[in-house]
Amino acid sequence: MSYLNSLRFNFTGQFQAAPSTVNNDPLHFDNRTFKPSYQQPGAGAQNGWWNPTGDAVWRLIGCKVSGVWMGNAPAPVSDPIHGYLVADSDRSVSAKLVDLDPEQQSVSEIWGMQVRICTPDGTNLMRSRYATAPFNDIWDRAPGGGDLIAGAAYQSVLDDIEWGDIGNSPFLQALRAASAESRKLSIKFNVDGYDMTPTSPNFTRGRIIGSIGPSAAGEPNHFVIGRHFTTTDRGGGNFFVPSGNINFCPAVVDAGAGKIYLDLGNALPTTVSGGPIKPLGTLTLGYMSGAAAIDSIDYQTPDWYESTAGVVEAPAGRKLTADELKGIASNPLTLTLTDAQGNNAGSAGEPQDGLYARADQFVYRLSPGDEAEVRVFATTFGQPYAGARVVSIFDASQLQPQSPLGPAPAVATPESAVEFPARIVADGHGLARLAIRASDPGNPRHYIDGQVYGVRPILEASLAYGTGDSYNPWDFVSLLVFNTFQPDEPITWFGSLQPIFQQYANLYPVMKKFLDMADYDSVCANAKLLQLAFGLVLEDPNSMPITRDLSPAKRKAILRWLNEPGEDGKPRKGTPPPEAALAATPEPAPVERPDDGPVRGGKASAMSRRLMFQRRR
Amino acid sequence: MIRLKAGLFADLDGTPEGLRRALQNAIELEHATIPPYLYALYSIKPGANLEVAGVIASIVMQEMLHMALDCNILNAIDGKPRLDYPEFVPKYPGPLPGGVESELIVPLAPLAKQLVKDVFMVIEEPEDPLHFPVIKDLLAAGKPPQTIGQFYAGIIEQLKEQSAKGNIFTGDPRRQLTTGFRPLQAIHVHDLDSAIAAIDLIVEQGEGTKTSPLDPEHQPAHYYRFAEIYYGKKLIPNPEIKPGAPEYVYGGHTIEFDPAGVWPVVTNPNRDTYPRGSMARNLNDTFNYTYTSLLKSMELLFNGQPDRLGPAIGLMESMKEQALTMMSTTMATEQTAGPTFEYQPVNP
Numbered sequence: 016m017s018y019l020n021s022l023r024f025n026f027t028g029q030f031q032a033a034p035s036t037v038n039n040d041p042l043h044f045d046n047r048t049f050k051p052s053y054q055q056p057g058a059g060a061q062n063g064w065w066n067p068t069g070d071a072v073w074r075l076i077g078c079k080v081s082g083v084w085m086g087n088a089p090a091p092v093s094d095p096i097h098g099y100l101v102a103d104s105d106r107s108v109s110a111k112l113v114d115l116d117p118e119q120q121s122v123s124e125i126w127g128m129q130v131r132i133c134t135p136d137g138t139n140l141m142r143s144r145y146a147t148a149p150f151n152d153i154w155d156r157a158p159g160g161g162d163l164i165a166g167a168a169y170q171s172v173l174d175d176i177e178w179g180d181i182g183n184s185p186f187l188q189a190l191r192a193a194s195a196e197s198r199k200l201s202i203k204f205n206v207d208g209y210d211m212t213p214t215s216p217n218f219t220r221g222r223i224i225g226s227i228g229p230s231a232a233g234e235p236n237h238f239v240i241g242r243h244f245t246t247t248d249r250g251g252g253n254f255f256v257p258s259g260n261i262n263f264c265p266a267v268v269d270a271g272a273g274k275i276y277l278d279l280g281n282a283l284p285t286t287v288s289g290g291p292i293k294p295l296g297t298l299t300l301g302y303m304s305g306a307a308a309i310d311s312i313d314y315q316t317p318d319w320y321e322s323t324a325g326v327v328e329a330p331a332g333r334k335l336t337a338d339e340l341k342g343i344a345s346n347p348l349t350l351t352l353t354d355a356q357g358n359n360a361g362s363a364g365e366p367q368d369g370l371y372a373r374a375d376q377f378v379y380r381l382s383p384g385d386e387a388e389v390r391v392f393a394t395t396f397g398q399p400y401a402g403a404r405v406v407s408i409f410d411a412s413q414l415q416p417q418s419p420l421g422p423a424p425a426v427a428t429p430e431s432a433v434e435f436p437a438r439i440v441a442d443g444h445g446l447a448r449l450a451i452r453a454s455d456p457g458n459p460r461h462y463i464d465g466q467v468y469g470v471r472p473i474l475e476a477s478l479a480y481g482t483g484d485s486y487n488p489w490d491f492v493s494l495l496v497f498n499t500f501q502p503d504e505p506i507t508w509f510g511s512l513q514p515i516f517q518q519y520a521n522l523y524p525v526m527k528k529f530l531d532m533a534d535y536d537s538v539c540a541n542a543k544l545l546q547l548a549f550g551l552v553l554e555d556p557n558s559m560p561i562t563r564d565l566s567p568a569k570r571k572a573i574l575r576w577l578n579e580p581g582e583d584g585k586p587r588k589g590t591p592p593p594e595a596a597l598a599a600t601p602e603p604a605p606v607e608r609p610d611d612g613p614v615r616g617g618k619a620s621a622m623s624r625r626l627m628f629q630r631r632r
Numbered sequence: 633m634i635r636l637k638a639g640l641f642a643d644l645d646g647t648p649e650g651l652r653r654a655l656q657n658a659i660e661l662e663h664a665t666i667p668p669y670l671y672a673l674y675s676i677k678p679g680a681n682l683e684v685a686g687v688i689a690s691i692v693m694q695e696m697l698h699m700a701l702d703c704n705i706l707n708a709i710d711g712k713p714r715l716d717y718p719e720f721v722p723k724y725p726g727p728l729p730g731g732v733e734s735e736l737i738v739p740l741a742p743l744a745k746q747l748v749k750d751v752f753m754v755i756e757e758p759e760d761p762l763h764f765p766v767i768k769d770l771l772a773a774g775k776p777p778q779t780i781g782q783f784y785a786g787i788i789e790q791l792k793e794q795s796a797k798g799n800i801f802t803g804d805p806r807r808q809l810t811t812g813f814r815p816l817q818a819i820h821v822h823d824l825d826s827a828i829a830a831i832d833l834i835v836e837q838g839e840g841t842k843t844s845p846l847d848p849e850h851q852p853a854h855y856y857r858f859a860e861i862y863y864g865k866k867l868i869p870n871p872e873i874k875p876g877a878p879e880y881v882y883g884g885h886t887i888e889f890d891p892a893g894v895w896p897v898v899t900n901p902n903r904d905t906y907p908r909g910s911m912a913r914n915l916n917d918t919f920n921y922t923y924t925s926l927l928k929s930m931e932l933l934f935n936g937q938p939d940r941l942g943p944a945i946g947l948m949e950s951m952k953e954q955a956l957t958m959m960s961t962t963m964a965t966e967q968t969a970g971p972t973f974e975y976q977p978v979n980p
Contacts, residue, residue, distance in 0.1 A: 070953060076917075076979050076980075102978055103979075107925070107943040133977075136978075
């Protein structure tokens with residue numbers, strides 16, 4: 016089912032994402048070489064970029080229901096849902112947007128978000144929890160430079176649902192009924208138009224347009240089981256430039272309704288950042304390499320994007336014929352753009368044999384000894400690919416181990432700290448379970464805890480076609496594997512914890528509004544609050560550290576240190592290391608390199624540092 | 633001294649419902665002091681006026697404690713504290729809830745000595761002990777009592793009177809908040825004595841006792857702490873021990889107040905002070921949404937979900953961060969913006 020079905024509604028508004036930008040450079044994590052200038056606003060890695068005092072908040076702002084669909088038609092205007100809002104929590108602080116790692120910034124996750132449907136006066140019709148998930152399919156959606164040109168999509172489920180009084184809304188009653196078994200809703204939203212100008216009223220805000228529908232029990236949480244249009248990178252962009260002008264996108268064939276539900280929400284470029292969809296000519300959905308046309312898609316109507324979130328039901332005004340249904344069951348679907356002169360202006364299509372495999376959850380934080388069970392779903396033409404063979408390889412090409420300041424710590428090494436089977440086989444439902452086991456990486460990055468890895472599951476059957484055809488570079492599993500950590504006994508500030516707190520103080524100057532994380536006395540004075548915040552689960556929006564990059568072992572040590580004070584009633588201070596020891600620590604000489612300036616922005620800058628580019632050079 | 637309207641005392645009519653209404657009014661009154669105090673506190677620039685900031689912060693904490701104690705008493709007598717409704721939030725500038733309008737208008741204003749003297753000290757001012765009347769006599773004489781202390785004294789009288797007729801402490805003990813503040817752990821309101829102890833603490837922390845400026849924790853009461861800021865001197869026991877000499881004097885170390893260490897924050901803003909679409913408006917909307925979320929969170933906290941203290945504290949910290957950001961954000965004029973503390977259950 017998922018949001019990509021006949022029962023769904025759209026919402027349109029703004030998001031706010033205000034990460035600290037001090038941590039954008041991996042070398043800023045090195046306490047020994049950290050400079051005060053890294054906390055100052057300013058271009059590039061010698062400064063702290065455009066939002067050094069960011070607090071990592073993620074908010075939904077002014078999001079209104081903008082389209083409602085049921086039974087392959089717009090829902091009656093009499094349904095009050097048309098006047099409702101989609102909002103975040105009114106009982107706790109805002110959610111947080113968090114990078115996995117300074118060397119893997121392309122899977123930023125939203126943690127601790129509630130999603131509500133409410134009336135304009137705040138009366139709740141539905142309250143739910145957004146299951147933590149990162150964005151995917153980031154691309155160069157608008158012309159220009161920097162993060163403001165980026166588009167990306169989030170897909171997840173809403174669980175812990177509480178329904179309010181929905182007696183007036185037939186649509187919401189239908190939605191509740193359709194999700195009764197799974198007790199989950201499916202949510203997908205596209206973000207673009209990000210504003211990174213500190214003096215702008217919309218600083219740290221952008222456009223969000225999304226869809227919510229039912230979720231079926233057993234289906235993946237973070238992508239659609241269906242038909243997947245792919246493309247390749249033309250290159251030369253900040254993130255990804257689809258060679259055929261149309262980005263990765265999914266579709267679902269509903270044979271019963273005779274419809275194809277196609278989600279173009281993150282697939283079509285805009286004229287300007289956060290602006291209207293760019294006219295690229297006639298957009299035709301078809302199959303057999305476009306030879307058989309099903310429908311042309313009216314994406315240029317004003318407000319089309321806002322009122323549909325880019326979700327199209329095709330063909331309009333009729334049902335798929337039996338021949339069409341038969342044809343698309345065994346032939347790749349295609350999207351084709353034709354300009355006014357009749358020339359091809361772009362395209363995207365399913366890969367050969369309609370092959371598709373993807374990990375549902377694809378971001379993991381693991382301690383030594385942890386095992387992640389990654390659910391990989393394999394399909395062919397949208398149907399479960401029973402018995403599919405999935406091979407998995409290390410692939411660090413999208414990780415970002417570079418810095419304009421000098422050599423950055425290498426990623427994905429040692430490989431011995433991550434083990435997984437080279438080949439797994441899907442069950443009768445096309446579901447393959449990839450067990451990834453972590454062991455201690457042995458502190459290979461010194462001043463950044465643990466190590467990041469990329470593991471890419473691929474359908475063995477698709478390898479024959481090469482990587483140019485069915486290869487979405489973003490579809491891989493990102494892992495942060497923490498080091499083991501053994502504190503001193505009893506645990507003391509100077510013996511174990513000072514460097515950890517110092518690093519947070521360096522990277523998150525916003526904390527100065529509350530306490531000085533680098534100062535023992537200030538930390539002690541706030542011990543009660545820190546006990547509370549460090550004791551919360553990561554899903555809690557108040558969980559500290561906000562960055563969710565503290566290993567469980569270090570968290571345990573900090574909590575023990577706070578909970579087991581010394582004789583003076585304060586957490587134990589210990590003795591400072593001798594000056595000589597500090598002086599003996601070699602300081603890597605910073606290497607000045609041409610910086611990529613302010614225009615790129617955090618994500619764009621990180622993406623330019625991907626290994627895939629390093630290897631090409 | 634803030635004078636309360638006679639109408640506020642009309643609830644003390646001998647009925648359990650009236651007593652509950654009076655306690656609900658007390659919750660509103662305690663809450664109403666917090667936004668003006670916070671506004672002044674957050675107007676202090678980072679690192680400036682540290683001692684003054686510490687004094688105000690400690691008073692705000694106690695006002696929150698007083699609100700919690702009032703909620704606990706109301707819960708103990710089987711009431712339901714309410715914090716989540718638009719009228720719970722007073723309009724600033726304006727009188728405190730139940731306050732006599734002609735006497736004291738409370739603003740949202742940046743910290744200044746005159747604000748401390750003309751408003752904060754007036755809110756917390758005890759009645760002159762020499763003229764402190766006995767509530768019963770006053771009621772008997774038909775003269776309406778008027779101060780916050782007298783209002784609380786009236787509540788105590790009602791608690792005693794109604795307890796004498798039968799047990800009124802029938803509330804669910806699980807609705808008591810017993811964490812977060814040390815006194816809450818000690819004063820678990822479940823009977824007349826504990827309810828009176830809670831009210832005594834509220835009154836003494838605010839006004840001191842009839843004979844001493846110190847509260848039970850040996851800290852000067854709010855009135856005297858604000859006076860320390862105004863006079864710029866700590867209150868200390870009078871070193872001159874002479875018959876007839878005052879017991880305490882403002883003669884301790886100097887409390888520096890540097891007006892340059894205060895942001896030039898706008899006075900008495902409301903949401904329309906900030907043009908639609910401006911950064912200040914956007915920041916203020918988000919602040920008000922957070923503030924309203926705190927009220928919602930606290931209503932749950934005091935209605936059977938005491939484990940919501942953590943999320944509530946998180947919201948308070950978020951408000952602080954947002955207010956500090958606003959107060960360092962220059963508007964079109966020479967002034968910086970300040971949060972308006974308005975009830976706003978969605979972020980528009």
